Amino acid sequence: MKEKIRIFLDSDLLEKYLLGDTSTEESLQVERYIAMYPEVRKTYNELQENLEAFAKMHAKKTPEGLKEIILNRIRNERMGRRRFYRFAVAASIAALVFAGSSYFFWNQNQDLQKTNTMVTNKIKTLEEDMKVQLEDLRNQYIVLNNPNTKKYSINGNKKAKELKAVAYVNPVKKLSYINVSHLPELPEDQCYQMWAEVNGELVNLGVIKQFGDKERLMALPYGEDAIGYITIEPQGGNQSPTVQNIVANIDY
16 A cells, blocks of 8 residues: 555656646546545645745746746647647548549549648647647646756856856756856857766757747756756857867756
8 A cells, every 4th residue: 555655656646736737537536545645645735835835935036937938838839739630630621522523633632642641741740749849848837836846056157157047957857957048149150059968978958049038948858967068169059069168067
């Protein structure tokens, strides 16, 4: 029985329930566990209190409007997903109508079927991308609201003194994000690029947009004793970091 409770507490169902992100079946399971097991009820109450206390203590440190931006993006992504489902149905109906029109238009129907296949494949690709984006937004929301999340302020070295960033690391959920709020201007032929060294492997996290969304969170690969870097590279990015051009170190 204790193992059953431990497995439940190690999952993220309590956090999802607090955020209103559980299905009907999951909500019933959470409510049943809270009612039946004192350990679960105690953890649930503590999590509620910790979330409220954490939000009050750190409200000023979180970038202004970030949570609202994330929630709006989630709603927009869901609306977009429903539009793509309707578009897929419409494309399929159109293909059936034209395919059965006439033998004399067989060649035209063949072209239409190819087009429909391309459209369907494109829709599937977009749906997969949207799933990934929704999962990323959900993880961001969890990290910003979870009491186990740690924040690390990051400043640039003498090559980029005005660089400002905040790393959010949650060792329980094994999630890491960074918000680069300010980057000094660079010449047009240079850019900032982010890297992470996790378990001995160097990961290229891509170019940081100098004039992009200041409230945007970038995902960092999670790992114990992970290290991140921000470097100055030629415009378009580099395949490996230019060590002498490291402008910020991120130990998370």
